[in-house]
Amino acid sequence: xxxxxxxxxxxxxxxxxxxxxxxxxxxxxxxxxxxxxxxxxxxxxxxxxxxxxxxxxxxxxxxxxxxxxxxxxxxxxxxxxxxxxxxxxxxxxxxxxxxxxxxxxxxxxxxxxxxxxxxxxxxxxxxxxxxxxxxxxxxxxxxxxxxxxxxxxxxxxxxxxxxxxxxxxxxxxxxxxxxxxxxxxxxxxxxxxxxxxxxxxxxxxxxxxxxxxxxxxxxxxxxxxxxxxxxxxxxxxxxxxxxxxxxxxxxxxxxxxxxxxxxxxxxxxxxxxxxxxxxxxxxxxxxxxxxxxxxxxxxxxxxxxxxxxxxxxxxxxxxxxxxxxxxxxxxxxxxxxxxxxxxxxxxxxxxxxxxxxxxxxxxxxxxxxxxxxxxxxxxxxxxxxxxxxxxxxxxxxxxxxxxxxxxxx
Amino acid sequence: xxxxxxxxxxxxxxxxxxxxxxxxxxxxxxxxxxxxxxxxxxxxxxxxxxxxxxxxxxxxxxxxxxxxxxxxxxxxxxxxxxxxxxxxxxxxxxxxxxxxxxxxxxxxxxxxxxxxxxxxxxxxxxxxxxxxxxxxxxxxxxxxxxxxxxxxxxxxxxxxxxxxxxxxxxxxxxxxxxxxxxxxxxxxxxxxxxxxxxxxxxxxxxxxxxxxxxxxxxxxxxxxxxxxxxxxxxxxxxxxxxxxxxxxxxxxxxxxxxxxxxxxxxxxxxxxx
Numbered sequence: 001x002x003x004x005x006x007x008x009x010x011x012x013x014x015x016x017x018x019x020x021x022x023x024x025x026x027x028x029x030x031x032x033x034x035x036x037x038x039x040x041x042x043x044x045x046x047x048x049x050x051x052x053x054x055x056x057x058x059x060x061x062x063x064x065x066x067x068x069x070x071x072x073x074x075x076x077x078x079x080x081x082x083x084x085x086x087x088x089x090x091x092x093x094x095x096x097x098x099x100x101x102x103x104x105x106x107x108x109x110x111x112x113x114x115x116x117x118x119x120x121x122x123x124x125x126x127x128x129x130x131x132x133x134x135x136x137x138x139x140x141x142x143x144x145x146x147x148x149x150x151x152x153x154x155x156x157x158x159x160x161x162x163x164x165x166x167x168x169x170x171x172x173x174x175x176x177x178x179x180x181x182x183x184x185x186x187x188x189x190x191x192x193x194x195x196x197x198x199x200x201x202x203x204x205x206x207x208x209x210x211x212x213x214x215x216x217x218x219x220x221x222x223x224x225x226x227x228x229x230x231x232x233x234x235x236x237x238x239x240x241x242x243x244x245x246x247x248x249x250x251x252x253x254x255x256x257x258x259x260x261x262x263x264x265x266x267x268x269x270x271x272x273x274x275x276x277x278x279x280x281x282x283x284x285x286x287x288x289x290x291x292x293x294x295x296x297x298x299x300x301x302x303x304x305x306x307x308x309x310x311x312x313x314x315x316x317x318x319x320x321x322x323x324x325x326x327x328x329x330x331x332x333x334x335x336x337x338x339x340x341x342x343x344x345x346x347x348x349x350x351x352x353x354x355x356x357x358x359x360x361x362x363x364x365x366x367x368x369x370x371x372x373x374x375x376x377x378x379x380x381x382x383x384x385x386x387x388x389x390x391x392x393x394x395x396x397x398x399x400x401x402x403x404x405x406x407x408x409x
Numbered sequence: 410x411x412x413x414x415x416x417x418x419x420x421x422x423x424x425x426x427x428x429x430x431x432x433x434x435x436x437x438x439x440x441x442x443x444x445x446x447x448x449x450x451x452x453x454x455x456x457x458x459x460x461x462x463x464x465x466x467x468x469x470x471x472x473x474x475x476x477x478x479x480x481x482x483x484x485x486x487x488x489x490x491x492x493x494x495x496x497x498x499x500x501x502x503x504x505x506x507x508x509x510x511x512x513x514x515x516x517x518x519x520x521x522x523x524x525x526x527x528x529x530x531x532x533x534x535x536x537x538x539x540x541x542x543x544x545x546x547x548x549x550x551x552x553x554x555x556x557x558x559x560x561x562x563x564x565x566x567x568x569x570x571x572x573x574x575x576x577x578x579x580x581x582x583x584x585x586x587x588x589x590x591x592x593x594x595x596x597x598x599x600x601x602x603x604x605x606x607x608x609x610x611x612x613x614x615x616x617x618x619x620x621x622x623x624x625x626x627x628x629x630x631x632x633x634x635x636x637x638x639x640x641x642x643x644x645x646x647x648x649x650x651x652x653x654x655x656x657x658x659x660x661x662x663x664x665x666x667x668x669x670x671x672x673x674x675x676x677x678x679x680x681x682x
Contacts, residue, residue: 230518230525232525236501236508240504241499243463248575252484
């Protein structure tokens with residue numbers, strides 16, 4: 001069998017998630033890389049292991065969980081939803097009510113994580129099921145508008161239910177990421193504060209990173225399996241041709257409802273995790289921009305694909321930070337006349353000379369924040385026009401080029 | 410006589426002022442190949458859509474083994490064993506040939522979102538069993554080399570074949586074929602005819618066929634029904650229907666109706682007009 005990786009002798013072999021040895025080895029190496037990032041062993045990606053970057057990576061993974069959810073609804077089942085932020089908010093506030101300690105101003109029950117985290121997903125899924133019957137009656141752009149309404153209703157509710165959310169502009173503290181059996185003082189496993197694990201000293205961000213990584217792997221596996229089995233195929237058939245799907249025996253409304261529920265579950269969990277990661281969030285967090293970000297993630301990554309969704313999450317969450325770091329670095333280069341000063345001169349406009357971006361307050365040109373927004377919009381346009389399959393499509397193209405090399409035409 | 414498989418009883422369907430189907434009755438027996446022909450707009454596809462209950466006729470009744478189908482949801486009707494292909498291919502374009510055929514197994518499978526998501530023993534076993542059934546159909550239709558292609562990339566003739574395969578994957582008792590050879594060349598048409606005959610011989614599936622290719626219909630159908638403007642104008646074995654003056658009139662017009670009855674002079678007259 002050696003040298004013939006694509007010769008399969010059983011359907012089981014062919015249908016496994018990683019059918020060839022190359023894929024298995026590559027994935028194993030990638031996982032090893034992911035695990036060693038916080039240990040700062042790996043030369044090339046050492047910078048990712050610093051605490052400030054681990055925070056970004058943690059956010060990437062939370063967004064990835066949420067994005068896998070919207071990929072089920074929009075990418076697989078084809079129901080364009082702008083209501084993802086609303087479901088994330090539902091999950092986040094379920095978590096805070098169940099998990100945070102009670103006070104005279106806020107509701108709270110102080111329950112452990114193994115209750116509040118799954119409950120965040122389940123409550124969001126239930127809300128999804130309640131909303132779905134109205135939503136499944138419309139499709140396409142109309143559905144987008146209906147779900148858009150959800151976000152505004154949600155924002156209003158979150159602002160005014162101060163005993164749950166803490167009120168507009170203020171927010172409240174989320175429960176910490178720590179495992180307790182019940183309400184004991186000392187947590188069994190603490191995922192958020194500095195301390196030794198197996199004799200190695202880890203920062204809080206590093207511990208959170210491992211926790212998120214495990215969760216993300218579980219959610220990714222579930223997503224991938226769902227997509228390749230009966231229900232996932234039913235979702236895709238509804239996306240492609242809903243009437244034909246019905247004639248083939250796929251119950252339309254029932255499966256759309258299912259897609260809504262599963263997607264909301266992912267969103268709820270992601271919302272709860274985001275709250276716990278940041279520690280304190282204002283009710284305005286769950287706004288339209290957040291929903292749009294999730295749509296952007298699957299458009300940039302490649303709608304309907306698992307790998308694309310993960311890539312898209314990294315891209316949308318981490319790239320702005322990279323742009324920020326890069327412009328700061330260039331600005332320093334200009335000031336100290338380093339080897340890249342010529343490039344900095346071209347881009348940075350701190351002293352009022354030619355350039356686009358400025359790193360000082362009230363400087364000429366765009367601020368870093370504005371640059372990021374502009375870049376983000378620009379990328380979405382570029383991907384929609386040139387690569388509808390997103391980053392996943394780019395990856396496929398690169399792979400096919402090297403597969404055919406040196407006859408890649 | 411045994412009960413017919415499908416019985417359509419005096420159905421009427423109109424869209425606002427247009428009468429698409431105007432009191433049509435027929436039945437299809439077990440294992441029979443029943444063809445519906447008629448000029449464009451005669452209501453053939455509408456009859457298919459009423460059997461699926463995508464359109465609900467205003468009057469009349471459609472019975473499946475004696476049980477009324479009226480008001481049932483299309484996906485429920487699929488579970489009874491009525492499969493269908495479409496006139497303008499309605500495959501799922503972004504899914505591969507394999508996935509399209511596996512979707513055809515939807516009603517035969519049972520794994521839910523939870524078991525499927527975990528790839529639990531039962532869901533996995535079911536997936537592999539159904540995969541091998543789908544492979545039998547792929548063998549039968551000779552589309553092995555296209556397995557992994559997204560359907561949108563396939564040539565037209567192959568797409569038609571995949572659509573037939575998707576319907577077969579449902580293990581139907583009755584197969585509704587809506588113009589299976591439309592737009593095909595002679596060779597492709599003959600291939601498709603062979604598949605249709607094989608389905609009847611090997612699998613014993615009853616078929617309801619709508620087709621414009623008269624040669625094909627007259628060659629393979631057991632019985633033929635002719636529709637014109639939503640009304641049935643003839644029904645019977647192919648040879649008998651071919652000679653029916655009403656049918657000739659519907660297809661060729663008033664003058665030619667007389668020609669076919671054997672009057673050569675009229676033919677010349679109308680040819681010079």
